[in-house]
Structure formats: structure tokens, C-alpha cells
Amino acid sequence: MSSKNGIARRDEDEVCPVCKSSRYLNPNMQFLINPECYHKMCESCVDRIFSSGPSNCPVAGCRKTLRKNRFRKQTFEDIGVEREVDIRRRVMQVLNRREEEFDSKRAYDDFLEQREEIIANLVGRIDVAKTEAQLQQYATDNMQSIRTNQALEAQEASSFQARMTQEQEEARLRRQAAREEYENERREMQAGREDFLSRLAAGTAADATSIAREGHKVLLKKSSARRSEEDRIRQKQAALRGTETTKRTGGPLTTADIAGAAPSADTGLVKGLRKIKTPEPEKPYDPFMGLVPEKRDYYSLQSFYPSSYLEPIRKDTRMLAGGYDLREYYSRTLFEAFAGLGCFVGEEVAQRDATSAAGISKPAATEGAAMAAVGNAAVNENTA
Template identity: 80%
Template sequence: MASNAASRRDEDEVCPVCKSSRYLNPDMRFLINPECYHKMCESCVDRIFSSGPANCPVAGCRKTLRKNRFRKQTFEDIGVEREVDIRRRVMHILNRREEEFDSKRAYDDFLEQREDIIANLVSRIDVAKTEAQLQKYAADNMQSIRANQAIEAEEASSFQARMSLEQEEARLRRQAVRQEYETERREIQAGREDFLTRLASGSSTDAAAIAREGHKVLLKKSSARRSEEERIRQKQAALRLDNKRVSNLSTVEQAGAADTGLVKGLRKIKTPEPEKPYDPFMGYVPEKRDYYSLQSYYPSQYLDPIRNDARMLAGGYDLREYYSRTLLEAFAGLSCFVGEEISQRDAANTSKSTATEGASMAVEGGENTA
């Protein structure tokens, strides 16, 4: 009933430009352009827009249309077609993910804001202001938008690969079950024939033994089948657990500024520190000291004649080495804690004197006893 009504509606479709009807031309294809969503036949599109952009030929519409934007209508209702296109375009720009927000409430607010924008564009409420906000957001957050689009594409491809793998595994399981069923059926048939043959050729006392033996074989086969099924179930459960763990541990690197203007509640993005240049000395500076800085010149009446004497400098003598050695010896004691050394020395002297007095008292006591 519904199909008949749809076919009648298709036959009644008329191009608003050339007034051709599908009833007279069953091969007619209608195309729409997302700029205005006016439907026209394919021949009119080729005739009007093949030479370049032109205005929409529908009366009252002044939109400039291009031929490469025309496409076949997906939904029967043009309103649904327009809403789907608007929703796809907005979600292509506002594609923030839940892990980018500080809380679940902030993410829910973002989803509500996105639905409000879609509703405004669908209902034609503040279209210019909304479009300006979207364009500004897209220009300011191009890097994060592209990163999320790449993540979505990777997730879609991994989902398709996982679905293909699951379908292949299901096909292999069905094939294995079918083969197992056929093998078991043939074994049962062969066992039944062997059982009947042995009964026909044996005595009445052997019937019970033959029956018990056949029952044991069936029990062994059923037990082996149950253990194999349990092993397959455990393997599938482990595989599902691994997939869940991998999906939970997967991290997403997001780029872009935290304050986007349009979207609120995003986490602060920490910019990694730039790598420092490689230092082969691991921070060691040969002439750097903790307590002094070596200068290239120190005024001295004793050193001035040496500094100007070519005979002293010809053998490779360098005054900077003298400066470095002298300052190092002068400041060498700054790393020593004199107070602690004095206390340790006094404690050592006190213990030594105590031991000496004890030894002398022991000697005097031995002499008096003698």
C-alpha cells in the first residue's frame, strides 16, 4: 500500500523549471542543491549550470548555485534532508570529545549548546549570528578540529576492521560447528552399525559389555565436546576483556587552546616544554666554580712584567692557569664546616683522654695490689 503510494508520488513529480514529469519520462532523475534545496531534473542542471555558477531558476530564489554541489536526494522529505545536512556540518565543526572537558556536566552543557545551534539553523533563527560564531570557532580551533576528525576516522576504520573480524570469526565458528556435527553424525552412524554387527555375530552375554563400551565412548565424546566449548568461551571472554582494556587505556592527544570562546568547560592544555639542546658535558662547565668566577685579568705588580714578557709566554705559560690554581686554593676551604670538625675533634680527644685515664688507673690499681 505504502509502496504504491510512493510510486504514484514519484510519477507525479514535475520539474519546476522545464515542467517535465516522471510519468512521461520514467528515466528522469531529480537533483537537489544544499544551498536552497530546490529540486530540478538532471537535464536542467546540465543545461543551466554546465557553463559555470548561476542563479537558481526557481521563482523567488536568488541563491547562486554550482553544478558540483548538486546531488541525489536521500530522504523523501526535504525538511529532513536539510536538517541532516545541517546537523552533519555543525557536528563536523563542533566535534569536541568527552575527555576534553573537566566534568560530565561541562560535556552535557556542550551537547546542549550544539543542539541549540542546530535548532537555530534548522528553524532559521539568528542564522547570520550563528554562522558567524561557527566560522570564528572553526578558524580559531582548526588544529583541534582536524585532530578530532582524524581520531574519528581512525575509530571508524578500527570499528569496521573489528566488525569484519567478528564476522569472519562467526563464519569460521559456524563452519567448525557444521563440520563437527557432520563428523559426529558419521561417527554415531558408524558406531551404531558396528554395534549391530557385533551383536549379530556375538553371544547374548556379550551384549551388555558391548552396550557399556558404546556408552563409555559416547560419554568421552560428549565430555571432550563440552571441554572444547568451554575453552572457546573462555578465549572469547579473554578477547573481549582485552579489547575493553585497550579501549580504556587508549589516550587521545588533543591540540588547541583551552579558551575557545564558544565552547566552555574545556581542560587546560599543557604545552610540553621544548627539548633542550644536547650537552655532551651533562651540564659540566670546565671553568665554572661555585664560589668564584675566573676573570681574564687581575692587577698585580708582580704579574705585570710576566704578562708583558714574551720569553715567559713563549714556552706556553698561561697566567689564567695561575689565576685558577690560586683562587681554587683560596676558596677550597669554603666547602668544609669548621664547627662540625671542631666538635668531632673535641669528642675524639675527650674519648681518648678518658681511655688514657682509665688505663692509667688500671695500672695503678695493679701496682698497689702487688
């Protein structure tokens, strides 16, 4: 009974619900589905109904508006699996956050769980309108990050494909080299055997041992040279693979690199995202590292100072003829006058006296004076 039901169900699936054509009568008939409603119909019905423009689904009870360019062949035998795969692909194209965008592994796991709940709601038709609105709002607010992650995924896929192609090419070259090596070795062994037999045939019985020993030495030399060449080729291939790996991993693109300096914050749907700090604009080059030559903390240098002592010098051509500039005198004098403003002698003396009273250490000058006094007293005693 179950087999009959299975056969009937399969025959029913092979019949177009619109024109009632059967694959039994038309083996070349192709069935198409539309992801809007996933109702299957034959290709001729699709061309006849939707060639002039969008139209409602001809299946009874379905009011979805379908377009011809959305029809495609069915990939999976079960329509439910086909629909779930499409929903999962669509949701993951929008919610395509990466692990490095989150503050912790727990936050990323929560995001994955939330994404699976959204997929389950859409597959099970639970709060479809609310879920679709949340997805649409998230896609609108995070269009830049979505495109960034899509570019990263495309780059990773292309690099993986290139790596697989390279490995397949290397495997093909290794097989070809192994075949060539086998053929060369076989030809060498055949030539050596023929040469050995010809020398034995031309020589005497006493020369057989020496001929065999020489042939054995030749084979050993050839095998040693072949192993050395194989090791050299392996080392060269390993070095090339290491160089290519370094090139691939030397500058990997990240979300922040492609997205630029766009700060990332928690959206209304995804939580726990890491905030990307906006880099400060590069400042212009300063050869003095912020030091202004004529700028001082306690005074500002003027171009003229009235002084009865400086008036004759200012007017004396003999002083100015050699390139003497009074501004250098002003700068040096003011610097020397204000040089001690950062030194608080009173506080240093008080701290020194407090340290001496506590008996922690004596000042160097006091110790030197005490040693000098002891030395003078000893000299006086010896003189007396």
C-alpha cells in the same frame, strides 16, 4: 478530505516545478535537490540549465546561485528533515571538540548545548548571518584542531568497522565449526551404531552386555575428547582477542598526539578548553648529570700559581718524568682549603648548648665523659 489533500500534495511533489513534467507520465524520472536552496527539480532540467556553468535557481522567488556538482538525490521524504540533517552535519564537522579537550564535564556539556543552539538558529533561520560568521571565524582560527579531531573520528570509525568485520568473521567461523562438528558427530554415531549392530549380529547372546558396555565407553571417550578440544579452541580464541585488544588500546592516539605541541586556549566561541602544555625540548645527554669536574662554588682552578716551593718541582725532570702533574696538587690543596666553608660550627655549637640547657638531650661526648668518670670513681673505691 484529508486523504484527497494528501494525494494532491503527493502528486504536486512528483511534478518538476521547472518543466512541469510528472512522474505519472515518466516513471523513470529522477528528482534532485541542491543544499543551497533545497528546491527539487528533475534530472533533465539540471542537465539542461547547469551543464554550462553556475546559474540562478529557476524556481520563482529564489535567487540562489547553484552549481551542478552540488545536486544530489533526496534522502528523506521531508525536505525540512533533509535540510536539518545537512546543517547538523556541517556544524558538527566544524564544532567537533572532544570531551578530553575540556577542563570538566560541565564545560563539555555547555559546549554541547551551545552547539545545539547554533544548529537550532540555522534551522530556524534566526540570526543566520551572525551565526555563519561565527562559524567561519572559528573554522579559520582552529583549522588544526578541526583536522585533528576529524582524523581521530576517521580512525575510530575504521577501527570500529574492522572490529565489526572481525566479529562477523568469528561468528561465521563458529557457525561453520558447529556445522562441521554436528556432521562429524552424526557420522560417528552412525558408524558406531552400525559397528554395534554388526558385532551383536556376529556375537552370541552372552556377549551383548559386554559389547554394549564397550560401545558406551567409546562414546564417552569421544565426547570427552570433543569437549576438551572445544575448551582449547575457546581459550585460544579468547587469548587472541585479548592480544588484539591490547594492541588496539596500547597506544591510542589523542588530540595532543596528532596536533603536536600546539597550545589550546579558549576561543571566542568555545569556552572551557583545557590548555595543552608545550613539552620542553629534550636536552643533550650529560653523563655527569650536570656535574663539572673542575668547577667549584668558591674558587676556580688556575693553571699556574707562583710559589718558591713549587718552582724546583716544576723544573725538575725527575718529578715530571713519571707523569706527575702539579694541577692535581693545586686541585687537592684548594679543595681541602675551601672544604669547610659550608659548615657553620658556631651555629651548631649554639644550637647544641641551647638543647642541653633545655634538658632535651645531652651530647654524646658529655654522656661518655660522665660514664667514664663514674667508672673511674668506682675503680678507685675498690682499690682503696
